[in-house]
Amino acid sequence: MSIFGRRKKKKLEQQALEEQQALAKQAKEKPVAEKPAEEKSDAPVEEKAPEVPINPQAATTEQNKEVDRYNRGLEKSRRTFGQKLADLFVNFSGVDDDFYDDLEETLIGADVGFETAVQISDEVREEIESKHVTDQKVISNLIVSKLVSLYTRNGTTEDNHLVFATEGPSVFLFVGVNGVGKTTSIGKLANRFKKRGKKVLLAACDTFRAGAIEQLQEWGKRDGVPVVAGPEKSDPAAVVFDAVQKAKKENYDLVLVDTAGRLQNKVNLMNELDKMRRVITREIPHAPQEILLVLDATTGQNAMNQAKVFKETTEVTGIILTKLDGTAKGGIVLSIRNQLHLSVKYVGLGEQVDDLSPFSPKDFVDGLFSDFLETSK
Numbered sequence: 001m002s003i004f005g006r007r008k009k010k011k012l013e014q015q016a017l018e019e020q021q022a023l024a025k026q027a028k029e030k031p032v033a034e035k036p037a038e039e040k041s042d043a044p045v046e047e048k049a050p051e052v053p054i055n056p057q058a059a060t061t062e063q064n065k066e067v068d069r070y071n072r073g074l075e076k077s078r079r080t081f082g083q084k085l086a087d088l089f090v091n092f093s094g095v096d097d098d099f100y101d102d103l104e105e106t107l108i109g110a111d112v113g114f115e116t117a118v119q120i121s122d123e124v125r126e127e128i129e130s131k132h133v134t135d136q137k138v139i140s141n142l143i144v145s146k147l148v149s150l151y152t153r154n155g156t157t158e159d160n161h162l163v164f165a166t167e168g169p170s171v172f173l174f175v176g177v178n179g180v181g182k183t184t185s186i187g188k189l190a191n192r193f194k195k196r197g198k199k200v201l202l203a204a205c206d207t208f209r210a211g212a213i214e215q216l217q218e219w220g221k222r223d224g225v226p227v228v229a230g231p232e233k234s235d236p237a238a239v240v241f242d243a244v245q246k247a248k249k250e251n252y253d254l255v256l257v258d259t260a261g262r263l264q265n266k267v268n269l270m271n272e273l274d275k276m277r278r279v280i281t282r283e284i285p286h287a288p289q290e291i292l293l294v295l296d297a298t299t300g301q302n303a304m305n306q307a308k309v310f311k312e313t314t315e316v317t318g319i320i321l322t323k324l325d326g327t328a329k330g331g332i333v334l335s336i337r338n339q340l341h342l343s344v345k346y347v348g349l350g351e352q353v354d355d356l357s358p359f360s361p362k363d364f365v366d367g368l369f370s371d372f373l374e375t376s377k
Helices: 003-026 057-073 073-086 099-110 114-131 136-153 180-197 212-223 236-249 265-281 301-313 332-340 361-375
Strands: 171-174 201-202 254-258 288-295 318-322 346-347 356-358
Touching: 003 057, 003 099, 057 073, 057 356, 057 361, 073 099, 073 361, 099 114, 114 332, 136 332, 136 361, 171 180, 171 361, 180 201, 180 212, 180 254, 180 318, 180 346, 180 356, 201 212, 201 236, 236 254, 236 265, 265 301, 265 346, 288 301, 301 332, 318 332, 332 346
Parallel strands: 171 254, 171 288, 201 254, 288 318, 318 346
Antiparallel strands: 346 356
């Protein structure tokens, strides 16, 4: 590994250690362990692509809209990555150790993660040396092709679909720190599924954050779906109990549950989430079908640290990555896949109600690297 690589790794490791120590300092006792996933592994709950329109013409139109959303939403990342790649070759006079150092720094700056950056750099070096590549354009395309290749092969076993119950209500629990867009994501998903004919119910279980209940209720009015809520500072488990009871009695298809995000009080938060999950499972066996961690793409590696904490303490099944259109560092999707081994299930690609889209690896790759993929053909 180059001198730059070692220095960068040491710096990143130190930053990660300091952030982990800060989180650990705030928690004075060990969180309650989650029930093992095996206890619900025999549940007949998997339902692939439940929201595809039946009409083929409508399906094609919807697919085209999704492609357009990716192209628009990833414009900032695509443009910035293109500029970084261009900057890499500004004073290009040949390939040497300094070039690979600069390549690693460029990739780390795009939030692809340190390990991924080093891996890409090593693979590029190996191919350049074995094939004696010297042309700047060929090297540029090689870097992109290696990113695409790594992204594709690391996701061969990944399932991006949401899981629904084959009968009775499905329950999705949304977790994540305050401010990442949990409530907004719930509102957008409620709108999406209602349009596709599902009977949706919202549960306002973030009972301690000022205005959280009212925010979800406002989304309920906007979407035309009911919201189960209690008084401020009431027991979230009691609210979710009322919600699942209502869902069973009134034949709802889907319950979307908002939760608190007080990571600074990690132990209490995780105990609260565990209690809610136990209440849900007791009332609806094999639920919740999804525990979705919501992350803000604009916070970069801080989002990765949040994800590691939640993954350690609760049974996360997938990620919703918000504000992807607002970051120039779309490489965070690569970091999530390579470091956390969690599926990104939905991504936020804009501020409109329909700009929360199912995650498509192909559309993501095309949207982020389309300029380079076209030149490499």
